[in-house]
Amino acid sequence: MLVIVTLVMQGIGEVKENLSTTQMLKGILDGCLLAIIKDKEVYGYELAEKLESYGFHSFSEGTIYPLLMRMQKEELVTTTLKKSTAGPRRKYYSLTPKGEAELEMFIERWNYLQTNVNRVLRHESDSEHLKGDETDE
Amino acid sequence: MNSELKLSDKSREFLDHLRVYLFSSGKHSDEIEEIVEELEVHLFEAEKNGKPIEKIIGKSPKEYMEMVSNEMATDYRSWIKTISLIVFGSFSFTIFSDLMKGNLSYSVLEIVGHLVIGAVFIAAIATGFKYISATNLSIKKQGLLVTAIMILPIALFVGLIYANRAIDTPVIHFGTTASMIIGGITALFIIGASFWAKTWILLIVVALLTLPDFLLGLTPLTHEAQLMISPWITFGGIGLYLWLSLSWSRKNGK
Numbered sequence: 001m002l003v004i005v006t007l008v009m010q011g012i013g014e015v016k017e018n019l020s021t022t023q024m025l026k027g028i029l030d031g032c033l034l035a036i037i038k039d040k041e042v043y044g045y046e047l048a049e050k051l052e053s054y055g056f057h058s059f060s061e062g063t064i065y066p067l068l069m070r071m072q073k074e075e076l077v078t079t080t081l082k083k084s085t086a087g088p089r090r091k092y093y094s095l096t097p098k099g100e101a102e103l104e105m106f107i108e109r110w111n112y113l114q115t116n117v118n119r120v121l122r123h124e125s126d127s128e129h130l131k132g133d134e135t136d137e
Numbered sequence: 138m139n140s141e142l143k144l145s146d147k148s149r150e151f152l153d154h155l156r157v158y159l160f161s162s163g164k165h166s167d168e169i170e171e172i173v174e175e176l177e178v179h180l181f182e183a184e185k186n187g188k189p190i191e192k193i194i195g196k197s198p199k200e201y202m203e204m205v206s207n208e209m210a211t212d213y214r215s216w217i218k219t220i221s222l223i224v225f226g227s228f229s230f231t232i233f234s235d236l237m238k239g240n241l242s243y244s245v246l247e248i249v250g251h252l253v254i255g256a257v258f259i260a261a262i263a264t265g266f267k268y269i270s271a272t273n274l275s276i277k278k279q280g281l282l283v284t285a286i287m288i289l290p291i292a293l294f295v296g297l298i299y300a301n302r303a304i305d306t307p308v309i310h311f312g313t314t315a316s317m318i319i320g321g322i323t324a325l326f327i328i329g330a331s332f333w334a335k336t337w338i339l340l341i342v343v344a345l346l347t348l349p350d351f352l353l354g355l356t357p358l359t360h361e362a363q364l365m366i367s368p369w370i371t372f373g374g375i376g377l378y379l380w381l382s383l384s385w386s387r388k389n390g391k
Binding site: 043044045048060061062063065066069070073088089090091 | 142171172174175176177178179181182183188191192193194195201204205207208209
């Protein structure tokens, strides 16, 4: 398990002092949020629902907001306020060019990770080090 | 802002607590309103679909508040604004009422004590309100804590007065000119701070605390009559100001 966690953390480039599963999940959630937003302009609740519909059931829906706030600060997403028929104003998120580039990078990292993790799980050897060096591929 | 959405008490309470928590963490007020409004909409839709609040914010509201807080920049400018208003505001009260009595003279202990009390008070307010909003205290305990925080500076000031009598520290005497200059600087500060903070409360409170005694002293009224009238003017005036500004801000749609 530790091997996988380390690999994931290195791949996502978010090695912090405390490796926890929630942190690991965060980096992945970031990528998923970007991917969903790319498809269609969405607001927070919709985004949470979509994530759940893809099978992420155990997370607290509110966790997406701090992530969205950071992504907005990093100019990966922009927001617009729109009135809904139901009454409340909704904040819609859409991807910036920078966000699209980040998504591309995430997909690359994820594919790389996935391949390596799968290899670990199937005990296949790549004949090279699996230390997470980008040059390994 | 939205007109209030229909939310469960628990959700409403959480949003209120979040607001206080972020405010006492020194975050930008418009950013606070933004995230609170967004979460309000989320909680509203979640409740419509029968989800419990735990599904949104997790088991620990405190942890969630921290998470949100960590993503927000601290608004140092308004922090400094508030702090200098409190510290210099409390200075100006003393300076003006002392000026009405004659030249200024303060011991080193008084000056340092004033600054320390200001700092302690601000720290107590910030941590106290953060603690209250992040933990589930009963209304009684919350009230007790707030009262304790409010009493703290008063107790410290009383302590300072006694300490100042008991301990000898060098006293700085200001002559008439120096006193006038200090008075002028303080007045300028209050006016400047009032413009900056867009509130007249400081100026009005200082004026109401110091002017009645001074002006009444010019009238032929007896000393007793003056003593009786002065607090009425002070508190009546402050009450009137608060009432006026409240009804004014209501009229402006907030």
